[in-house]
Amino acid sequence: MNVNAEQELFARFANIVTEPSEKDAILGVAPKVIVSPANTEQISAILAFAAENNLAVIPRGAGAQMAIGSAPSRADILLDLSKMNTIIAYEPGDMTITAQAGTSIGAIQRAAAEYRQFLAIDPDVEESATIGGIAAVGINGTRRMKYGGVYDQILGAQFVLADGTIARAGGKIVKNVAGYDIARLLCGSLGTLAVLTEVTFRLQPKPPFSRWIGVPSPTLEAAQTVVQLIRQSQLSPSAIEVVPAADGFVTALSFEYTAAAIQEQVTALRQLLGKKYGAWYIAKPNFSLPKNAFALRISAPPSQTLPILQKVLEISEPMHIDWVAHVGFGAIETSVNAAPDAVVRLTGQLRPVCEAAGGALVVSGDGLSALPELDPWGTVSSAPLMRSVKSYYDPKSILNPGRFVDGI
Amino acid sequence: MIASEIIHLFESAVGPMRVITHPAERKAFASDALLHYHEPPELVVFPETTEQISSIVKICNTHHIPFTPRGSGTGLSGGATPSPESVVIATAKMRKIHRIDIANRLAVVDPGVINSDITKAVASAGYFYAPDPSSQSVSTIGGNVAENAGGIHCFKYGFTVNHILGAQIVLGNGDIVEVGGEAMDMPGYNLLSVIVGSEGTLGIVTCVTVRLTAQPQSIVTALVPFASMESAGAAVSAIIAAGIVPAAIELMDQLTLQVCENTIHAGYPENAAAILLVELDGPQAEVEARIADVAKICRNYEALNWKIATLPAERALLWKGRKAAFAALGQLGAHLFLHDGVVPRTKLPEALKRLTDVGRRSGLWIATVLHAGDGNLHPVVLYNDDQEALAEQVAADILTMCVELGGSITGEHGVGLDKREFMNVMFTENDMAAHQKLRLAFDPLGISNPGKIYPAPNMCGEGAKKYKQHPLEQNGTITRL
Numbered sequence A: 001m002n003v004n005a006e007q008e009l010f011a012r013f014a015n016i017v018t019e020p021s022e023k024d025a026i027l028g029v030a031p032k033v034i035v036s037p038a039n040t041e042q043i044s045a046i047l048a049f050a051a052e053n054n055l056a057v058i059p060r061g062a063g064a065q066m067a068i069g070s071a072p073s074r075a076d077i078l079l080d081l082s083k084m085n086t087i088i089a090y091e092p093g094d095m096t097i098t099a100q101a102g103t104s105i106g107a108i109q110r111a112a113a114e115y116r117q118f119l120a121i122d123p124d125v126e127e128s129a130t131i132g133g134i135a136a137v138g139i140n141g142t143r144r145m146k147y148g149g150v151y152d153q154i155l156g157a158q159f160v161l162a163d164g165t166i167a168r169a170g171g172k173i174v175k176n177v178a179g180y181d182i183a184r185l186l187c188g189s190l191g192t193l194a195v196l197t198e199v200t201f202r203l204q205p206k207p208p209f210s211r212w213i214g215v216p217s218p219t220l221e222a223a224q225t226v227v228q229l230i231r232q233s234q235l236s237p238s239a240i241e242v243v244p245a246a247d248g249f250v251t252a253l254s255f256e257y258t259a260a261a262i263q264e265q266v267t268a269l270r271q272l273l274g275k276k277y278g279a280w281y282i283a284k285p286n287f288s289l290p291k292n293a294f295a296l297r298i299s300a301p302p303s304q305t306l307p308i309l310q311k312v313l314e315i316s317e318p319m320h321i322d323w324v325a326h327v328g329f330g331a332i333e334t335s336v337n338a339a340p341d342a343v344v345r346l347t348g349q350l351r352p353v354c355e356a357a358g359g360a361l362v363v364s365g366d367g368l369s370a371l372p373e374l375d376p377w378g379t380v381s382s383a384p385l386m387r388s389v390k391s392y393y394d395p396k397s398i399l400n401p402g403r404f405v406d407g408i
Numbered sequence B: 001m002i003a004s005e006i007i008h009l010f011e012s013a014v015g016p017m018r019v020i021t022h023p024a025e026r027k028a029f030a031s032d033a034l035l036h037y038h039e040p041p042e043l044v045v046f047p048e049t050t051e052q053i054s055s056i057v058k059i060c061n062t063h064h065i066p067f068t069p070r071g072s073g074t075g076l077s078g079g080a081t082p083s084p085e086s087v088v089i090a091t092a093k094m095r096k097i098h099r100i101d102i103a104n105r106l107a108v109v110d111p112g113v114i115n116s117d118i119t120k121a122v123a124s125a126g127y128f129y130a131p132d133p134s135s136q137s138v139s140t141i142g143g144n145v146a147e148n149a150g151g152i153h154c155f156k157y158g159f160t161v162n163h164i165l166g167a168q169i170v171l172g173n174g175d176i177v178e179v180g181g182e183a184m185d186m187p188g189y190n191l192l193s194v195i196v197g198s199e200g201t202l203g204i205v206t207c208v209t210v211r212l213t214a215q216p217q218s219i220v221t222a223l224v225p226f227a228s229m230e231s232a233g234a235a236v237s238a239i240i241a242a243g244i245v246p247a248a249i250e251l252m253d254q255l256t257l258q259v260c261e262n263t264i265h266a267g268y269p270e271n272a273a274a275i276l277l278v279e280l281d282g283p284q285a286e287v288e289a290r291i292a293d294v295a296k297i298c299r300n301y302e303a304l305n306w307k308i309a310t311l312p313a314e315r316a317l318l319w320k321g322r323k324a325a326f327a328a329l330g331q332l333g334a335h336l337f338l339h340d341g342v343v344p345r346t347k348l349p350e351a352l353k354r355l356t357d358v359g360r361r362s363g364l365w366i367a368t369v370l371h372a373g374d375g376n377l378h379p380v381v382l383y384n385d386d387q388e389a390l391a392e393q394v395a396a397d398i399l400t401m402c403v404e405l406g407g408s409i410t411g412e413h414g415v416g417l418d419k420r421e422f423m424n425v426m427f428t429e430n431d432m433a434a435h436q437k438l439r440l441a442f443d444p445l446g447i448s449n450p451g452k453i454y455p456a457p458n459m460c461g462e463g464a465k466k467y468k469q470h471p472l473e474q475n476g477t478i479t480r481l
């Protein structure tokens, strides 16, 4: 950013501009200024200014998930959305909630809980993580299997384009096919197409009861057998997860029904598993992984999840990795505390395995700042079309430049 | 007119037998199920492979000829009505189910595969394809994807968009692109999210990977008559507020239920002012407990009666009545105009009241069926030859009312040609410009089904003559959102 632009920025946005500190760097790249808008019009003005002066803008919610993607190729303005944290409308009877993008997921869940409702995503992030950030990253937790991803919860959004245009897509109702579903497209776009300013989500009713059942197994092969039996049966768990245990593995299932129906499901599960495997009520396992320098996330067709996990564990020997396998919908999340070159090796060996199975491997974490050459995303077959989309929404590439797939 | 040399190019791409040029034959492709609009295409081509579609589109691209994808032509918004001077690309010869993968609960199918054929192919393994538009026995998966089709079981199971894992699409320049896949949450933009529901304007879908859903263990359908639409609507709200997620929850007014009963004899009580059809599915104990809750709630809202069906044949009969609504109303001899607006569920009572007012004011009969759980209204307006203008005014009133109440002009039938002039009731110019950047990215020349969804500034008045008048703005009822 040249001196003139910087001076003008300070002059025009005087009371919302601050100097960044070291901790504001994005994977080692320091922004020049932080701007903390209080409303959508200010965001529009900032983006229009940035577009005119070709300044790179990095949107940030609570900063809970900034170590995702590559380091930005340039960073001028850190657009801090944390002041945009108002719940605009919550209509329990409609089961929809509209909030500014900087609203924390915790605030949403608390508001919804008053009416025995919830937003059906449970990504492994702090409560302070913002819904805008969660939508932009498009991450999911164990609820993915029953309720779908973030994409499936979003009903509409207001957003600001790179040139400052304020626009809306979708609506505030649960069913709507008027116009392209841009709100859904923005989920998982890592803030590279537009800045989300307001989001409407659908909510779900809390089930009467929710219980977890654990099926221990000594080996991963045995866990795979258990999972296959369950998936081929008429049981309907809300989640199927595999986690490590002291003496092997546990397949953890959640059932969300009336008490009688849970009982019925557990009885059927025990019958299905026979004498070979036990099934016990357990506390909800802790699916939260320790934060380490690196996190590897694998997507795979569900039936391939455990075979790939097996490979992950073999190849990563003797490194220690923490993991959880979402076998119900086909994902493995890992947290890796290892030297950067070891992670490069691991990625190099595992990524082809995942891609051959029709999946993908994505690397994230603060450790990426030491690995500028590593492509965190891997190759994406439709990258040219994605680039084309990017070029129409953000022709100067000022939104999160260089952070997304294929250098977008 | 497409020059004969260019026709030859199409013929050599798919074979002469797969190109229709004769005017009389072409006429059959001039409309979809919304017969108000007709525009005979220049040509109709019947490709059999993705590569052939790519070649066809490349010819269109080189010669700037618009094309309109077509499935079974059951669309209700003019989506498959040919764009002026266009080539129709029909998927009728692409009906193969390529692969069924039960372990991963997916199937890979051609775009011309009929929705219910997927379920037929996997039923014996204990699965089904969940989105169930009433047209499912004839509509294609490509058309369902393009319209993001819904159905009576979408309240619980979600719409088409929630059941598509991947697609292959031929872009406006003929490039073949794969989006999504067999694994979820792949890196990159979620392009599938916008391809679904794009009404053929982002290219033509040539292969689809659909999700399969396990059949529920137990299903119960309840038929509940009420003395008024209001009390039935209030019961719907109460059921949902109790945290119950019915597989389907449908409401019919008296006119509709009487007409359906006369044709199908499904056992609907004709003296009721409204009937609610509620279906619950899932584990047996769950269904038993929840159906008892539903019964209690309905009693609290003064239900006139309570009847449940558990046997497949009984349940099918109850649904047959509902699914025949449109056809049965058609037998009354009037013209029908079927609407598809949505209101927030809590606004249903008000919407129903205003709908009655609209009917009274206009003097037209309005029969209403609704996907009550999602607030998706299907008022069917009946009118005679000389009442067309009145029917248009009523259409405008209904759509505006939905938007005023915080809803949408379409819940599942799409905008197409029919409602594009109403898009600006929901969206600002800026909104629509932002949406349409997407179209440029997929189809810079704008040859893929042009003129659909968004009011096209350069084609004003060409396709849709109907709503040019804009009665909304004239009478000052429009409020932009």
Ligand SMILES: Cc1cc2nc3c(=O)[nH]c(=O)nc-3n(C[C@H](O)[C@H](O)[C@H](O)COP(=O)(O)OP(=O)(O)OC[C@H]3O[C@@H](n4cnc5c(N)ncnc54)[C@H](O)[C@@H]3O)c2cc1C
Pocket: B032, B033, B068, B069, B070, B071, B072, B073, B074, B075, B076, B078, B079, B080, B081, B091, B111, B132, B133, B134, B135, B138, B139, B140, B141, B142, B143, B144, B145, B146, B147, B148, B149, B150, B151, B152, B199, B200, B201, B203, B204, B205, B206, B326, B412, B413, B449
């Ligand atoms: C009696 C009746 C009941 C209906 N009930 C319902 C209902 O319950 N729910 C509901 O949602 N709809 C319903 N519909 C509407 C209609 O059936 C759906 O919109 C259906 O999805 C259309 O499928 P189709 O194959 O007939 O598509 P068409 O009508 O041929 O085409 C629809 C649109 O899709 C595009 N298209 C078709 N194939 C492709 C392709 N391969 N790639 C890209 N674009 C393509 C066309 O260009 C057009 O814009 C009903 C229609 C009728 C007549």
